[in-house]
Amino acid sequence: KAGVTQTPRYLIKTRGQQVTLSCSPISGHRSVSWYQQTPGQGLQFLFEYFSETQRNKGNFPGRFSGRQFSNSRSEMNVSTLELGDSALYLCASTMTGTVFSYGYTFGSGTRLTVV
Amino acid sequence: DQQVKQNSPSLSVQEGRISILNCDYTNSMFDYFLWYKKYPAEGPTFLISISSIKDKNEDGRFTVFLNKSAKHLSLHIVPSQPGDSAVYFCAAPGGGSNYKLTFGKGTLLTVNP
Numbered sequence: 732k733a734g735v736t737q738t739p740r741y742l743i744k745t746r747g748q749q750v751t752l753s754c755s756p757i758s759g760h761r762s763v764s765w766y767q768q769t770p771g772q773g774l775q776f777l778f779e780y781f782s783e784t785q786r787n788k789g790n791f792p793g794r795f796s797g798r799q800f801s802n803s804r805s806e807m808n809v810s811t812l813e814l815g816d817s818a819l820y821l822c823a824s825t826m827t828g829t830v831f832s833y834g835y836t837f838g839s840g841t842r843l844t845v846v
Numbered sequence: 847d848q849q850v851k852q853n854s855p856s857l858s859v860q861e862g863r864i865s866i867l868n869c870d871y872t873n874s875m876f877d878y879f880l881w882y883k884k885y886p887a888e889g890p891t892f893l894i895s896i897s898s899i900k901d902k903n904e905d906g907r908f909t910v911f912l913n914k915s916a917k918h919l920s921l922h923i924v925p926s927q928p929g930d931s932a933v934y935f936c937a938a939p940g941g942g943s944n945y946k947l948t949f950g951k952g953t954l955l956t957v958n959p
Contacts, residue, residue: 735889762945764945764946764947766947766949773935773949773950773951773952774890774935774937774947774949774952775949776946776947776948779945779946786945787940787944787945787946789946821889821890823889825945834880834882834892834895835892835947836892837882837889837890837891838889839887839888839889840887840888840889842887
């Protein structure tokens with residue numbers, strides 16, 4: 732069965748620009764979460780969506796936003812990019828009710844570099 | 847406030863020996879814990895989980911132990927193989943309908959042939 736697909740894999744943007752990242756979860760998974768991984772901070776939770784609604788949100792500024800579509804696909808957007816936004820952005824999906832037994836399934840991530 | 851801590855940034859072991867990766871937590875409300883393994887340029891892969899009502903969970907070469915009174919858990923890999931070389935993360939979900947995972951900063955395990 733297909734895994735979690737994130738596009739694009741790599742992205743280079745300039746400070747001040749905005750970027751949209753895409754995530755297609757595993758078929759049947761309705762919960763989609765986004766994480767940012769940086770060398771200094773590790774893996775940090777951005778937000779989680781379930782049935783097109785943001786259910787949980789991490790401690791990131793309002794420049795970070797997301798949405799989920801009716802087919803469970805999700806996008807995240809970062810506006811007014813800063814150098815510190817350079818990171819690996821990971822999407823994860825799960826079937827609710829099984830996350831604690833089987834965990835999230837993560838995609839391979841999008842490597843964003845802001846120059 | 848780092849609620850999940852992995853105090854050893856790296857660990858090196860010989861092939862065939864035991865690898866022990868440690869994790870401490872501060873939030874008594876955590877009732878599940880998960881271990882993930884991550885190779886460079888890939889997303890984390892779920893390894894094993896443990897509920898707070900248990901003190902041990904085993905899956906093949908991987909065993910996780912939980913000591914609730916000490917707020918400590920450990921992942922044992924026996925025997926260690928070179929393919930186990932990766933970064934290992936300990937994580938805890940927020941509980942209830944809060945699916946936010948709080949991760950430790952990870953431990954780089956190197957298994958030498």
